[in-house]
Ligand code: HPA
C-alpha cells in the first residue's frame with residue numbers, strides 16, 4: 486500500500502544527488518545544439534538507449550560526455566531550477582547537492598559560470614518554493630590528489646556558500662587514502678566532508694573513508710559485507726546516503742530485493758535514501774522510496790524513519 490502520494494507527503498532531504506547527473510536527455514540534446522557540442526547520440530531515443538550500463542566506469546563515461554554539453558551560466562541555472570522544481574513536488578524540503586566542477590573546467594567553463602549559475606537558482610528556488618538547497622563541491626578520484634587540492638583553492642571565494650566537500654568518480658583503484666591530504670585540508674578550511682565509498686569497491690574502502698574523518702558516507706553498500714563494520718558505522722552514527730535505483734542500474738546489487746538497506750536500517754545504521762543521477766537510473770528520490778518499499782517490503786513506519794534520518798543528517802542548520 487506504499488504509493489507515490491504517501492512518499493511525497495513525507496518531508497525529506499536529498500543528500501546524494503549530482504547536479505550534472507540530473508540532466509534530462511532532451512535538455513542535454515538542446516544544450517549540445519545551442520552550445521555547439523557534438524555528441525555521439527542524435528536523438529532522445531538513441532541517448533536513452535545508451536543508458537544501459539555494465540558498471541560504474543561505463544556509466545561515468547556517458548555521464549561525463551552528457552555533462553560536457555553544459556557551458557553557460559543559464560545552463561547551470563536552468564538545470565538546478567528543473568531539479569529543485571521536481572524534488573519540491575516529491576516532498577523534498579532540503580537538498581544538499583553535489584556539483585562536480587572538474588568536468589566543466591576541462592571544457593573551458595570558468596568556475597564562476599558554474600557556481601554563480603547554480604547558487605542563483607538555489608536562491609530563487611528558496612524564494613519561490615521554500616526549498617533549502619545547498620552546494621557541495623565534489624572532486625573526482627580518478628585524478629591526482631593535487632588537482633583536488635587545486636579545486637579547494639579555486640572555490641575559495643565561495644567558501645561561505647559551499648556547505649561541504651565530497652568525492653566521486655571511479656572508485657576501484659582510487660581508495661580514500663589517496664586523498665588523505667585533500668580531506669585534511671578541506672576539514673582545516675572548515676568544510677564538512679563526505680566521500681563515495683563501498684559502491685564499486687569493498688568494505689575496506691569504507692574503513693579508509695572513516696579514517697579520513699568524513700561526516701557522511703555516500704553509498705556504503707559494502708558495509709553490509711562486514712559485521713564489525715556494520716556495528717562501527719551504527720555506533721558512530723555516520724549516515725549512509727544510499728541510492729537503491731542507482732545500485733541496481735550499475736549492477737552493484739542484482740535486484741532491489743537484494744539491497745542491504747533494510748538490513749542496515751534494522752542494525753541501527755543511519756540509512757538515507759537518495760537518487761544519485763535520476764534520469765540515468767530511472768527515478769528521482771521519491772521513486773527510490775517507492776521502489777525500495779516494493780522490493781524490500783518496507784512499511785510506512787520504515788519509510789518515515791528513512792525520511793527522518795535524511796533530515797537529521799543534513800549539514801545545513803535547520
Ligand atoms: N559514483 C561515483 N561517482 C559518481 C556517481 C556515482 O554513483 N554519480 C556521479 N558521479
Ligand code: ZN
Pocket residue numbers: 501503653681703761
Ligand atoms: Zn553519487
